[in-house]
Amino acid sequence: MIFNRNDNLPVIALLGAGSMGTAIVRRIANGKRILLGDISEASLESAARDLTASGYAVETQQVDALDRASVTAFAARAASLGEVRYLIDTAGTSPNQSSPEHIVALDLVATAMAIDIFAEVIAPGGAGLIISSQAGHMMRLSDEVEQQLALTPTDELADLDVVKHDAVTSSGMAYMVSKRANHLRVRTAAATTWGDRGARINSISPGIVVTPLAYDEFRAAGEGYQAMIDASPARRVGSSDEIAAAAAFLLSDEASFITGTDLLIDGGVIAAIGAGRYTLGG
Numbered sequence: 001m002i003f004n005r006n007d008n009l010p011v012i013a014l015l016g017a018g019s020m021g022t023a024i025v026r027r028i029a030n031g032k033r034i035l036l037g038d039i040s041e042a043s044l045e046s047a048a049r050d051l052t053a054s055g056y057a058v059e060t061q062q063v064d065a066l067d068r069a070s071v072t073a074f075a076a077r078a079a080s081l082g083e084v085r086y087l088i089d090t091a092g093t094s095p096n097q098s099s100p101e102h103i104v105a106l107d108l109v110a111t112a113m114a115i116d117i118f119a120e121v122i123a124p125g126g127a128g129l130i131i132s133s134q135a136g137h138m139m140r141l142s143d144e145v146e147q148q149l150a151l152t153p154t155d156e157l158a159d160l161d162v163v164k165h166d167a168v169t170s171s172g173m174a175y176m177v178s179k180r181a182n183h184l185r186v187r188t189a190a191a192t193t194w195g196d197r198g199a200r201i202n203s204i205s206p207g208i209v210v211t212p213l214a215y216d217e218f219r220a221a222g223e224g225y226q227a228m229i230d231a232s233p234a235r236r237v238g239s240s241d242e243i244a245a246a247a248a249f250l251l252s253d254e255a256s257f258i259t260g261t262d263l264l265i266d267g268g269v270i271a272a273i274g275a276g277r278y279t280l281g282g
């Protein structure tokens, strides 16, 4: 059976076919061709099986977000399938899953690299979405450091003092800096490479969203997360479907005046910190 007889379907490229990524894709998938990319064959298989069972046109490619050649090949595959209208990048890790070095490499440098590489293939009128984190709103960096994170060429990012061993002394700190860097790289790309192509790019900063990644966090630091939930105005965790609803809006033409910005979706955790209702590490 051929489920869709239309030619020239717009392409969605998803880098990181995990929980949030697949929820976002499912939300916008109608009438589009989907390319899923992930380092894990198991994640690719299960995401492709679920989406195919719902009748969507799905292809997969194993890709290592840390490897420039691999991401370049993934972007080229996306372009070979049709007009690349959407990039969604959720390839990332969390503080309790990884070392500071791995977090900087994946959440900061690799994300910046994907933004660069997809700037070469995104279609005019296309839209990108980077999944950052509420952690990117948790620490203040100096204007000078923010400028460096925003503008340093991607292959020199890992040499910045702010991400070196003695500056990011914990995985938590590496995660906060990396996720803040996501906002800054998105802002720069929106104004330059992506904007010059007539494409938009934004980020979403989720709070605690229940996924396997979040369960790893709860297992390692459950009490801290419970205190965060209890102090937040929403008094609950979020779901991938809630992130997907906002993502669908940001990726749609209704958001065509929105680019270079970050949408914090955290149930008010950052607001609670600002109001003194919750202290990080407290």
Ligand SMILES: NC(=O)c1ccc[n+]([C@@H]2O[C@H](COP(=O)([O-])OP(=O)(O)OC[C@H]3O[C@@H](n4cnc5c(N)ncnc54)[C@H](O)[C@@H]3O)[C@@H](O)[C@H]2O)c1
Binding pocket: 015, 016, 017, 018, 019, 020, 021, 037, 038, 039, 040, 043, 063, 064, 065, 066, 090, 091, 092, 093, 094, 106, 131, 132, 133, 134, 205, 206, 207, 208, 209, 210, 211, 212, 213, 214
């Ligand atoms: N779940 C949360 O509470 C939460 C909160 C804030 C931010 N985030 C961020 O959201 C993003 C998605 O997280 P999720 O909760 O959906 O987790 P997830 O583990 O379900 O998804 C992440 C995916 O990235 C893939 N990946 C990891 N390394 C890769 C690599 N080198 N190359 C390609 N793919 C790779 C994993 O295999 C996985 O499928 C991450 O960047 C995470 O930091 C999550």
